Amino acid sequence: MENCSKYRWSVALAIAAMGILPGYASTLSASTNPVFLSQQQQPPRFIQPPRFVEAVATHNNSNATTSTYYFTIRVPEGAGASLRQIQLEQLEGVEFVRLRQGKHVAFLGTRSERGEEIPIASVKRDRDRRIFTVVLDRPVLTGSHVTIGLRPVRNPDTGGVYLYRVGVSPSEESPWQVIGVARLHFYDRGNNDGVELDL
Structure with missing residues (x-):
């Protein structure tokens, strides 16, 4: 029992x-x-990564002091996360330009179809690694275009092709994902190929 x-x-x-x-x-x-x-506890990450659309310098003569470098990115509907950070790593080009303090912009849409402005939390310049990191004050939701405009002190003294690897991230804890390479072309003074865009 x-x-x-x-x-x-x-x-x-x-x-x-x-x-x-x-x-x-x-x-x-x-x-x-x-x-x-x-x-x-895992940080957010993209299921379908954003797409790099274009890069444009509004003034591409060397030493121009009024240029803005625009980079446009598309966040698809199926991204699975919002966009918060953008990184530009310089791969090619003689000089690593200096940026103006507090003169940068970000907005929804493209250069030709400019939408609501997005405040920028910070823009960091890593001289040793030749990297610009842009952190937006609020995330860009899926199904949107976003454009950032970086304003240098002046264009490079030396003309030529400047390439930037474009990376994106949903948050500071998330891994970076490379989505393309941006190309800016600058021309030495006196070269008639220089272009100025009206924006």
Whole structure:
């Protein structure tokens, strides 16, 4: 009889451990499930990455002091996350330009179809790695175009092709994803190929 009672007690404990008897053990909820927690703690990332659209310098003569470099990105409907950060890594070009403090812009849409302005939280210039990092004050939702305009102190002294690898990220904790290479072309003074755009 005693052995039978011990057996029944052992079975009850085993069943309770599986969550069948709430009186003995509680079922693991989503909030305490380790797998769920690990998924929740992962930073957001793009399922379908944004698409780099274009890059334009409004004045592309060397040493021009009134130029703005525009970079346009499309965040698709199926991106799975909003866009918060944009990184430009210079791959080619003699000089790494200096930027004006607090003179940059960001807005929804393209240069030709300019929409609502988006405040910029910060623009960081890493001279050693030749990287510009732009952090927007609020995220750009899926299904939108966004354009950032960086204003240099002046264009490079030396003309030529300048290439920038474009990376994007939904948050400061998320990994960067490369979406293309932007190309800006500057011309030495006296070269008639220089272009000025009216914006």
